[in-house]
Amino acid sequence: xxxxxxxxxxxxxxxxxxxxxxxxxxxxxxxxxxxxxxxxxxxxxxxxxxxxxxxxxxxxxxxxxxxxxxxxxxxxxxxxxxxxxxxxxxxxxxxxxxxxxxxxxxxxxxxxxxxxxxxxxxxxxxxxxxxxxxxxxxxxxxxxxxxxxxxxxxxxxxxxxxxxxxxxxxxxxxxxxxxxxxxxxxxxxxxxxxxxxxxxxxxxxxxxxxxxxxxxxxxxxxxxxxxxxxxxxxxxxxxxxxxxxxxxxxxxxxxxxxxxxxxxxxxxxxxxxxxxxxxxxxxxxxxxxxxxxxxxxxxxxxxxxxxxxxxxxxxxxxxxxxxxxxxxxxxxxxxxxxxxxxxxxxxxxxxxxxxxxxxxxxxxxxxxxxxxxxxxxxxxxxxxxxxxxxxxx
Ligand SMILES: *Cc1c(COP(=O)(O)O)cnc(C)c1O
Numbered sequence: 001x002x003x004x005x006x007x008x009x010x011x012x013x014x015x016x017x018x019x020x021x022x023x024x025x026x027x028x029x030x031x032x033x034x035x036x037x038x039x040x041x042x043x044x045x046x047x048x049x050x051x052x053x054x055x056x057x058x059x060x061x062x063x064x065x066x067x068x069x070x071x072x073x074x075x076x077x078x079x080x081x082x083x084x085x086x087x088x089x090x091x092x093x094x095x096x097x098x099x100x101x102x103x104x105x106x107x108x109x110x111x112x113x114x115x116x117x118x119x120x121x122x123x124x125x126x127x128x129x130x131x132x133x134x135x136x137x138x139x140x141x142x143x144x145x146x147x148x149x150x151x152x153x154x155x156x157x158x159x160x161x162x163x164x165x166x167x168x169x170x171x172x173x174x175x176x177x178x179x180x181x182x183x184x185x186x187x188x189x190x191x192x193x194x195x196x197x198x199x200x201x202x203x204x205x206x207x208x209x210x211x212x213x214x215x216x217x218x219x220x221x222x223x224x225x226x227x228x229x230x231x232x233x234x235x236x237x238x239x240x241x242x243x244x245x246x247x248x249x250x251x252x253x254x255x256x257x258x259x260x261x262x263x264x265x266x267x268x269x270x271x272x273x274x275x276x277x278x279x280x281x282x283x284x285x286x287x288x289x290x291x292x293x294x295x296x297x298x299x300x301x302x303x304x305x306x307x308x309x310x311x312x313x314x315x316x317x318x319x320x321x322x323x324x325x326x327x328x329x330x331x332x333x334x335x336x337x338x339x340x341x342x343x344x345x346x347x348x349x350x351x352x353x354x355x356x357x358x359x360x361x362x363x364x365x366x367x368x369x370x371x372x373x374x375x376x377x378x379x380x381x382x383x384x385x386x387x388x389x390x391x392x393x
Pocket of ligand 1: 062064136170
């Protein structure tokens with residue numbers, strides 16, 4: 001039987017054909033007027049997509065490169081920083097900050113819970129208060145989002161010059177992030193998530209406050225020297241050889257996104273698919289992982305007792321070619337994760353829930369008489385959403 005491989009993983013995600021084509025067709029040399037025009041145009045599109053007046057920088061690296069560049073450019077060894085960690089990516093902030101000699105104030109929550117303003121209460125007062133707060137918008141390892149707006153407001157109120165750095169690698173395009181309105185200093189993303197293209201690019205928006213902090217911070221930096229990139233990128237160039245093909249892909253993807261409702265449209269799509277997935281799973285007796293605010297980027301679904309999620313991941317891949325994610329680290333075996341960020345639609349959601357039902361029946365975790373129950377819940381969600389939209393129009 002033919003099986004089409006489809007990625008439902010929260011990075012890399014499903015690829016936009018137009019972006020793939022643009023990448024394959026790209027042959028320009030990077031020190032030419034033609035490439036400068038493409039690159040400058042892409043930066044402008046990206047800035048509009050992110051909805052900020054802040055300068056944006058594109059790096060040839062995975063998303064973690066943008067995280068590392070935030071740490072090395074903003075901090076000096078010994079600086080006190082606040083890290084909010086409730087999952088594998090929060091833990092990455094902690095490790096990165098420690099690797100560069102920061103003194104880390106760590107706030108943790110159990111996996112699956114969400115941070116809100118109350119979790120930073122009293123953490124940013126006093127003469128030696130932390131200089132930077134690092135957090136995720138969406139914690140991809142647990143499928144929950146944090147209250148970036150509330151946290152940013154409380155942090156700014158407690159310490160007006162605090163630097164707020166948001167890993168929005170799966171938050172961009174899946175939840176509302178008002179960079180300028182919420183006064184966020186660095187917001188960073190990666191290409192293999194909601195922008196529907198291959199891995200290899202990271203990008204970040206940088207506030208005037210963050211640029212100023214880089215003038216005095218002392219951590220060593222070379223490849224990830226954002227001030228050098230700023231100078232080059234303002235002139236349509238990059239400090240080192242850019243990933244030209246990926247930049248062409250990003251440009252094409254942003255063009256597609258613009259034509260389909262922009263960032264807000266992408267967020268609405270991800271939120272609808274995520275809510276529908278939860279409804280479908282609930283109808284099958286499956287619960288979301290943890291008690292936090294579910295993220296639109298990825299649904300983390302807990303497995304019934306006695307069922308290792310790895311078995312489900314394997315069965316979906318082997319029988320249907322659908323690639324979903326297992327839990328990470330200690331969460332491995334406990335949950336499946338299904339992505340909604342970027343290039344996904346309801347046709348895929350109907351199908352994935354149908355596949356999941358088949359696999360659960362095979363594994364003895366769903367009565368065959370209940371086949372279609374989850375799919376029906378997704379269909380009902382879709383119909384209700386259509387009715388609401390028609391009523392609005
Ligand atoms: C994917 C992801 C990253 C970075 O991953 P890379 O593998 O370095 O691209 C960081 N944070 C979050 C929240 C992510 O989802």
